[in-house]
């Protein structure tokens with residue numbers, strides 16, 4: 001059975017009126033999470049900056065929704081173009097969600113950029129771009145989603161397993177992810193009164209366009225594989241499964257936590 005068939009064969013995890021927003025849902029981890037949440041019964045909104053990538057992702061997700069047994073078909077999918085580093089764009093995304101679905105139950109603040117460079121060479125522009133997407137973007141995604149988020153909802157923030165170990169060329173990147181991770185903890189406290197759970201997920205090295213575009217070459221990837229208990233790099237679906245769990249009732253007693261999904265890379269020596 002293929003992964004896709006397995007997804008469609010499962011009983012729905014989410015009710016038909018569940019609405020999930022996935023920022024950066026047009027590629028890699030975000031797209032896999034959108035597929036998973038859709039397969040698990042939710043209606044899904046994806047956002048990203050690139051219009052062509054957005055159209056392709058929405059067409060694929062709409063096809064998945066049409067093929068699934070749950071009612072609603074392609075109407076269960078919405079794509080909205082937007083840059084999460086811009087609060088005005090986030091407001092426009094939330095307006096589009098409100099107009100189409102009226103509310104949110106799940107927010108996966110996933111949009112992020114990889115900012116690797118030697119510490120001495122990082123410019124103010126590099127800093128503003130990385131902080132703008134990886135921290136400011138996450139912060140305001142959750143803040144602007146709040147009026148739509150129903151009590152009892154779930155927020156998942158994409159951090160990074162780089163929090164577990166210092167990496168020389170990741171000074172800026174790791175700091176932005178540490179901030180995003182910390183936000184999950186503090187928001188879990190701040191939103192407890194509304195029974196909104198907030199957690200982060202920390203992927204290891206996952207085979208996505210982001211990893212392919214990084215300076216991690218074949219030799220380093222082979223090293224990482226050999227240091228990973230699972231014996232392989234991560235797949236976007238590995239992270240999507242963790243996100244669906246954290247977003248679901250199965251995780252109703254889990255909040256303010258970070259779930260590391262790295263195949264054992266940082267947790268055990270092999």
Ligand SMILES: NC(=O)c1ccc[n+]([C@@H]2O[C@H](COP(=O)([O-])OP(=O)(O)OC[C@H]3O[C@@H](n4cnc5c(N)ncnc54)[C@H](OP(=O)(O)O)[C@@H]3O)[C@@H](O)[C@H]2O)c1
Pocket residue numbers: 023024025026027028029030047048049050051053082083084085110111112113114133137158159160161202203204205206207208209210211
């Ligand atoms: N891959 C890994 O090894 C790894 C490891 C740890 C953590 N992560 C985290 O996982 C998340 C997803 O990464 P990925 O590997 O799936 O990367 P990816 O395949 O490059 O996807 C990134 C997604 O984010 C969107 N995006 C980027 N900047 C955005 C912005 N300012 N506004 C809205 N959308 C934006 C991209 O679309 P547009 O470019 O069209 O906007 C794309 O949909 C990131 O937060 C990353 O830090 C990845």
